[in-house]
Amino acid sequence: MTTLALRRPTIPLPVVTAAAAIAWLMAWILEAPAADWVTFSVLGLEHGTHFGEAIAFFLEDLPKVLLLLTGIVTIVTLIRGFFPPERIRPILARRGLVPGSFAAAGLGVVTPFCSCSAVPLFIGFVEAGVPLGVTFAFLISSPMVNEVALVMLWGLFGPGIALLYMAAGLTVAIVGGLVIGRLGLERYVADYVWKLQAPAAQPMISIHLTWSDRLSDAWMYTRDLVRKLLPYLVAGIGLGALIHGYAPTDLVAAIGGRSNPFAVPIVVVLAVPMYSNAAGTIPIVQALLGKGMPLGTTLAFMMAVTAISLPEFVILRRVMKLPLLAVFIGVVATGIVTIGYLFNFVVS
Amino acid sequence: MRTIEVLGSGCANCRRLEANAREAVTIAGVEAEVLHVTDPGDIVARGVMSTPGLVIDGRVVSAGRIPNAADIARWLTTEA
Numbered sequence: 001m002t003t004l005a006l007r008r009p010t011i012p013l014p015v016v017t018a019a020a021a022i023a024w025l026m027a028w029i030l031e032a033p034a035a036d037w038v039t040f041s042v043l044g045l046e047h048g049t050h051f052g053e054a055i056a057f058f059l060e061d062l063p064k065v066l067l068l069l070t071g072i073v074t075i076v077t078l079i080r081g082f083f084p085p086e087r088i089r090p091i092l093a094r095r096g097l098v099p100g101s102f103a104a105a106g107l108g109v110v111t112p113f114c115s116c117s118a119v120p121l122f123i124g125f126v127e128a129g130v131p132l133g134v135t136f137a138f139l140i141s142s143p144m145v146n147e148v149a150l151v152m153l154w155g156l157f158g159p160g161i162a163l164l165y166m167a168a169g170l171t172v173a174i175v176g177g178l179v180i181g182r183l184g185l186e187r188y189v190a191d192y193v194w195k196l197q198a199p200a201a202q203p204m205i206s207i208h209l210t211w212s213d214r215l216s217d218a219w220m221y222t223r224d225l226v227r228k229l230l231p232y233l234v235a236g237i238g239l240g241a242l243i244h245g246y247a248p249t250d251l252v253a254a255i256g257g258r259s260n261p262f263a264v265p266i267v268v269v270l271a272v273p274m275y276s277n278a279a280g281t282i283p284i285v286q287a288l289l290g291k292g293m294p295l296g297t298t299l300a301f302m303m304a305v306t307a308i309s310l311p312e313f314v315i316l317r318r319v320m321k322l323p324l325l326a327v328f329i330g331v332v333a334t335g336i337v338t339i340g341y342l343f344n345f346v347v348s
Numbered sequence: 349m350r351t352i353e354v355l356g357s358g359c360a361n362c363r364r365l366e367a368n369a370r371e372a373v374t375i376a377g378v379e380a381e382v383l384h385v386t387d388p389g390d391i392v393a394r395g396v397m398s399t400p401g402l403v404i405d406g407r408v409v410s411a412g413r414i415p416n417a418a419d420i421a422r423w424l425t426t427e428a
Contacts, residue, residue, distance in 0.1 A: 084398055084411065084412055085397040086397055117397065119357065120388045120398075120399060121397045121398070123392045127392060207410060209413075213413075217414075220414070
C-alpha cells in the first residue's frame with residue numbers, strides 16, 4: 001500500500017517533526033523560570049505564603065505535566081503502533097502458563113490498550129488458544145503498567161520510583177495470571193465465547209502503515225488524550241496545589257500515613273470509583289508524596305485507580321461470568337494491597 | 349455496490365471512523381453501504397482485536413486506528 005501513499009502538498013515530514021521537537025525542548029527549559037517570574041514578579045505574590053506557594057505550584061506544574069504528556073505520549077504511541085495485539089497473539093498462543101504469563105505481562109507494557117477493545121481482545125486471545133491465566137496477565141498489565149505512566153514517573157520523581165512501579169505492576173500481573181490460570185476457571189468464561197469460530201479459520205491480518213500514517217496517528221491520539229485529560233489535569237493539579245499550599249501535613253499523615261495500619265486498603269477502596277488514565281493520577285500522586293504519604297500507599301492508590309475500574313468491569317461482564325470477574329478483581333486488589341504494604345515496609 | 353464495515357463496540361472512536369467512512373463515500377463518489385459491526389464475536393472472526401477496525405468488501409484495511417476520509421476514499425477508488 002506504500003505506493004498509494006497520498007502526497008499531501010505540505011512541509012516535509014522531517015522538518016515538521018524537528019520543529020516540533022525544538023519547540024518542545026525550548027518550552028521545557030523555559031517553563032519553570034517563567035512560572036516563577038509570573039507568580040512572584042508579575043502577580044507580586046510572596047514566597048513562603050500559602051497562596052503564593054499554591055499558585056507557583058499550579059503555574060509550574062500544569063505546563064510541565066502538559067509538556068511531558070504531549071511529548072511522551074506522542075513518542076510512546078508511535079512505538080506502540082508496532083506492537084498491535086493482532087501481532088502478539090500468536091506469540092502468546094504458543095506458550096504455557098508460566099512463560100506465557102511473564103511474556104504477556106511484559107508485552108502488556110508496550111501494547112496499546114483501550115477499555116473499549118477489552119472484549120474483542122479477550123475473545124481473540126482465548127479463541128486463539130492463549131491460556132486463560134496468560135490472557136489475564138495481559139489484561140492486568142496492559143492498563144496498569146503503561147509506558148506513559150513510567151516515563152511520567154521517571155520525569156517527575158526519578159528512575160527509582162518509576163522502576164519500582166514497573167516491577168510492582170509486572171509482579172501483580174504475573175502472579176495474578178498464574179493464580180487465575182491455576183484455579184482452572186475456564187467454565188466461568190461466558191459460554192458463547194467457546195462456541196465462536198475455530199481459531200484456525202481466523203484470518204491473520206497484516207496492514208502496512210507509512211511513517212506519515214504512524215506520525216499523524218500518534219499526534220492525533222495525543223491531541224485527543226490531552227484534550228480529554230485537560231479538565232482532570234487542571235482539577236488534579238489544582239487539588240495538588242491546594243494540598244501543597246494548604247493541607248496540613250498532619251492531616252495527610254493521619255489518613256494515609258504510617259500510623260494508620262489500614263491506609264493501603266483504604267486508598268485502594270477509595271480508588272475503585274475513580275477512573276483515570278495512569279497519567280491523570282500523577283499530579284495527585286506528586287502532591288500526596290510531597291505531603292509525606294508513604295510511597296507504598298501512594299503507588300497502591302495509583303495502581304488501583306488505573307487497574308480497578310468499574311466501567312471496564314461492566315464491559316468485561318459480557319465475556320465472563322460473575323465468579324471469574326470476582327476472582328479477577330479480588331486477585332488484582334490483593335496484589336496491589338500486598339505491594340503497597342511491601343513498599344511501605346522496605347522503603348522507609 | 350461496495351460494502352464498508354466499521355468494526356467496534358460503538359465507542360467514540362468507532363463513531364468517528366464511521367463518519368469518516370461516510371464522508372469518504374461522498375468524496376470517492378462510489379455507491380457503498382456503511383455498516384456497523386458491534387458483535388465482538390463477529391469482530392474477532394475478521395481477525396481484528398484492536399477496535400475500531402475497517403473492512404472494505406470483506407478485506408480488513410485498518411485496525412486500531414482512525415484513518416481519515418481521504419485515505420478511505422483512496423482505498424475505495426484504487427482497489428475496486
